[in-house]
Amino acid sequence: MTASLERLVVIGCDAAGMSAASQARRRRPAADLRIVAFEKGQHVSYSACGIPYLVAGDVSTPDDLVARTPEEFRKLDIDLRLGCEVVGISLPSRSVTVRSGERTYDEPFDQLVIATGGVPARPDVPGADADGIHGVQTLEDGIRLLSFLEDRAPKRAVVVGAGYIGLEMAEAMIRRGLEVTLIDAADQPMRTLDPDMAGLVANALRDLGVDLRLSCRLSGFSSDAGRVTAVRTDAGTLSADVVILGLGTKPNSALAADAGIAVGASGGIVVDRRQRTSAEGVWAAGDCVEVHHLISQRPTAIALGTHANKQGRAAGINIGGGYATFPGVVGTAVSKICSHEVARTGLTTAEALGAGFEVFSAVTESTTRAGYFPGALPITTKLIAERTTGRLLGAQIVGQEGAAKRIDALAVALWHGMTVEEMTGLDLSYAPPFAPVWDPVLIAARKTAEQLARLRP
Amino acid sequence: MTASLERLVVIGCDAAGMSAASQARRRRPAADLRIVAFEKGQHVSYSACGIPYLVAGDVSTPDDLVARTPEEFRKLDIDLRLGCEVVGISLPSRSVTVRSGERTYDEPFDQLVIATGGVPARPDVPGADADGIHGVQTLEDGIRLLSFLEDRAPKRAVVVGAGYIGLEMAEAMIRRGLEVTLIDAADQPMRTLDPDMAGLVANALRDLGVDLRLSCRLSGFSSDAGRVTAVRTDAGTLSADVVILGLGTKPNSALAADAGIAVGASGGIVVDRRQRTSAEGVWAAGDCVEVHHLISQRPTAIALGTHANKQGRAAGINIGGGYATFPGVVGTAVSKICSHEVARTGLTTAEALGAGFEVFSAVTESTTRAGYFPGALPITTKLIAERTTGRLLGAQIVGQEGAAKRIDALAVALWHGMTVEEMTGLDLSYAPPFAPVWDPVLIAARKTAEQLARLRP
Numbered sequence A, B: 001m002t003a004s005l006e007r008l009v010v011i012g013c014d015a016a017g018m019s020a021a022s023q024a025r026r027r028r029p030a031a032d033l034r035i036v037a038f039e040k041g042q043h044v045s046y047s048a049c050g051i052p053y054l055v056a057g058d059v060s061t062p063d064d065l066v067a068r069t070p071e072e073f074r075k076l077d078i079d080l081r082l083g084c085e086v087v088g089i090s091l092p093s094r095s096v097t098v099r100s101g102e103r104t105y106d107e108p109f110d111q112l113v114i115a116t117g118g119v120p121a122r123p124d125v126p127g128a129d130a131d132g133i134h135g136v137q138t139l140e141d142g143i144r145l146l147s148f149l150e151d152r153a154p155k156r157a158v159v160v161g162a163g164y165i166g167l168e169m170a171e172a173m174i175r176r177g178l179e180v181t182l183i184d185a186a187d188q189p190m191r192t193l194d195p196d197m198a199g200l201v202a203n204a205l206r207d208l209g210v211d212l213r214l215s216c217r218l219s220g221f222s223s224d225a226g227r228v229t230a231v232r233t234d235a236g237t238l239s240a241d242v243v244i245l246g247l248g249t250k251p252n253s254a255l256a257a258d259a260g261i262a263v264g265a266s267g268g269i270v271v272d273r274r275q276r277t278s279a280e281g282v283w284a285a286g287d288c289v290e291v292h293h294l295i296s297q298r299p300t301a302i303a304l305g306t307h308a309n310k311q312g313r314a315a316g317i318n319i320g321g322g323y324a325t326f327p328g329v330v331g332t333a334v335s336k337i338c339s340h341e342v343a344r345t346g347l348t349t350a351e352a353l354g355a356g357f358e359v360f361s362a363v364t365e366s367t368t369r370a371g372y373f374p375g376a377l378p379i380t381t382k383l384i385a386e387r388t389t390g391r392l393l394g395a396q397i398v399g400q401e402g403a404a405k406r407i408d409a410l411a412v413a414l415w416h417g418m419t420v421e422e423m424t425g426l427d428l429s430y431a432p433p434f435a436p437v438w439d440p441v442l443i444a445a446r447k448t449a450e451q452l453a454r455l456r457p
Helices: A015-027 A048-056 A070-075 A139-152 A164-175 A195-207 A254-258 A305-319 A349-354 A404-415 A440-455 B015-027 B048-056 B070-075 B139-152 B164-175 B195-207 B254-258 B305-319 B349-354 B404-415 B440-455
Strands: A006-011 A033-039 A078-082 A085-090 A095-100 A103-108 A111-114 A118-120 A133-135 A156-160 A179-183 A211-213 A218-224 A227-233 A236-239 A242-245 A249-251 A282-284 A333-337 A340-346 A359-367 A378-386 A392-399 B006-011 B033-039 B078-082 B085-090 B095-100 B103-108 B111-114 B118-120 B133-135 B156-160 B179-183 B211-213 B218-224 B227-233 B236-239 B242-245 B249-251 B282-284 B333-337 B340-346 B359-367 B378-386 B392-399
Touching (some): A006 A103, A015 A070, A015 A078, A015 A305, A048 A139, A048 A164, A070 A078, A085 A254, A111 A305, A133 A139, A139 A242, A156 A164, A164 A179, A164 A242, A164 A333, A179 A227, A195 A211, A195 A333, A195 A340, A195 A378, A195 A392, A227 A242, A333 A404, A340 A404, A349 A359, A349 A392, A359 A440, A378 A404, A378 A440, A392 A404, A404 A440, A404 B404, B006 B015, B006 B103, B015 B033, B015 B070, B015 B078, B015 B111, B015 B305, B048 B139, B048 B164, B070 B078, B085 B254, B111 B305, B139 B242, B156 B164, B164 B179, B164 B195, B164 B242, B195 B340, B195 B392, B227 B242, B333 B404, B340 B404, B349 B359, B349 B378, B349 B392, B359 B440, B378 B404, B378 B440, B392 B404, B404 B440
Parallel strands (some): A006 A033, A006 A111, A033 A078, A111 A282, A133 A242, A156 A242, B006 B033, B006 B111, B033 B078, B111 B282, B133 B242, B156 B179, B156 B242
Antiparallel strands (some): A085 A095, A095 A103, A118 A249, A218 A227, A227 A236, A340 A392, A359 A378, B085 B095, B095 B103, B118 B249, B218 B227, B227 B236, B333 B340, B340 B392, B378 B392
16 A cells, blocks of 8 residues: 555645645545645645734734634644745656755655745836835735834834725735835726726825825835835835735746746746646645636636635545536636725627727716615626627726625626626516615626617617 | 607616616607606615614614615606505506505506515414504615614514514614514524524524524414514514514516516516516516526515615616516525624525535535634535536535625535536635635535535446
8 A cells, every 4th residue: 555655736825725725635534645735834724815904903913814724724634844945846856846945855745735825016126125015925924924023113104005905905904004005017006997987096095194196116125234225116215114915926836837837927837727737747836826707718817815715625626536627717806995995897899809809998976785774885887798799797886885706796797708688588576675676787788788788789 | 749659667676676767768868768667655776685784773764775866867867756665567458457545546567577576474363453463575664663663772683584674683683772582483593594604693693692482383473552562473472663574575466467478487577687577668677576596496486675776786787678688597595694604595405405416515614714813713614516417416505704795605616516626716816814725614514525426326
């Protein structure tokens, strides 16, 4: 038996890696499959998406973000090795090279899961290594920032990048009482939205007291005695006691590429629907892979915990001898900044045009509950449809409490290629505390369909 | 021109009737279509679903429930006649007979819309005409109840019927500070849920201080000087200063049936997907019709404002020379009682068995937000699937704030005949303030799919 014991190595012990390991173990006991998992940091299986809320104070300790501890995985007979960085993959010898402190060693595998996550984009400008400049990708990053905020009590924060992380960190800084400047090189926040919908987000940010600087390009950092004092931009210098980098991430695929495993134009590792890479017995999952976008029909890289979990699970089931797939994405995302909610799915107008669609869009105003019901709050919904067929291509929502999660019904409609006209018939739930008699989703579908019909000869 | 002027008569001026009238008018000006609309009451186009919230005090005046006033419709050249009851339809003479006070007259039509709504079920027991026994179907009912509550300050309410209206009225009475007893002849509240999910609702009601009496059959009312003093049941007498009847409604189709228009076994007027009845030029919409259930493939009667609006709109567009359909329903509904939310879509287990499906179901516990996020509240989701194919047949949710509206994503999945396995791949929105990394909908799909897979040989 021992001679035939298969060896699974997992690189990266966050959502994707540990989902894969757990699922493989559920199907194959330790007598059948040996599992070794390497993590370069000290934390495993935590919610990176929760870091802004840890920093804001919504979550009281870093431990709260940990879904499962190393001990829990070890109880499953998963040989979890913390502080161990995999620095090379050799396909010919079917082994990985591991660095642990001073020591370097090779670990053989039969099956390999690459779950190396994302690499945060770091600005290539002078002074970026000054004290007080923080990324917020890993739990270590979050803990470091939290200590900095508690120990140094900075007053002025500059957040670089107005995407999801940038907005969430701007909220965290506001709620901690700091003055916040948010800069972005683009002329809108949230490039994942159309400019008009992003304009609503910009207004919301300004209403919250954020000094939002758009079309503002970072050129460097000033520091005093090694500590950051200002952010330099092409539109002037902004003084800062703390800087947060929210420039997004790229797939961390270098290790795979170096081993000769196929990496796509998106920068993500190429996988099939079962999460198999181009190399036999090598799987990949999470932020390091590229996914199939069901609307653009193109590969894309999207760093999102929910995808990482699903992909890791699929990989693990397949390694365990089952059958599971990750069918692709429609590009759904949601975020909030204080009481403002933002959501999107599918393609933006620009993305749809880029994918070759002729598009039509309409923006609709409604309320989250019946207009007469207490707590009815504004919701703006934009639908993007193919002009000739009326097929839904994308949707965006900006609103207040109760607005954003409506994106899910739109995401499922999009998944099935519904036209906006067909969507007007959908049987969505109605009662005054939950929706107007025409749910905002239905009103948006109806208005878009009506406007589209008027364009037809 | 005047000789050829077409005459549209609308019977009933609530959601369905006035949607039809407005849509017909949008497409055909007064020079082309004369519209006369009859309403036996004094209020038009109001939200009947809002009445419990008017009574509870969430909505400050009855006017707030009115979507559009008679004056607004008259400005659209709709000849709206209040206090006018249509008492007969003659298809041979193409006219309706109208009673207005002492006067009775005939009004001719070319096209007719029947939007007579529902008839509240009234218990056929002695004493039901006592003062203090209130229905809550019409705005007049709601205003009358509100006056009663304000003038007489009753202390003990008995609500008869533990369906949607009964629950909403129980909440209203609790929030007004009354002692509330809720009785139902069935052994569970909310017959639209499976017994186990209804059990969660029963627990919630009892936690709220409602004296819930199940399997308790109404036998009559006691009164003193014409005023109700108690509710008599087969399980004893319950003293009451006010009684609210929440026994549901039946389609108000007698007028149509008397005219020889086809009425189905559900009691609702039979219509096609364009809302045409069996009689040429006669349309029907709203609570008085039966609808096609897309999952059971059977006609059913469902009284719901959102369907009435859609059907009325479709009828009006078709009368106006356009093309619009009401494709049917999947049986989605949502309600709340204080902080507890309840939602369902599709078929219950009993309904699915009744429709001939072999079923499998699973119940899943989760939270509305990431478990570590403040305000993460419990949500219980039950999915009912076809045993052999895994196709979703129905879903039920009981939970707290943020739980119920998740039914919409399930309703759209159901609409498209997805299997629970396919649903595990859905790209639903994720961020810690909005969902755990696996949304409760996805967890429910995953657990149901996993359990179903284990049953297979």
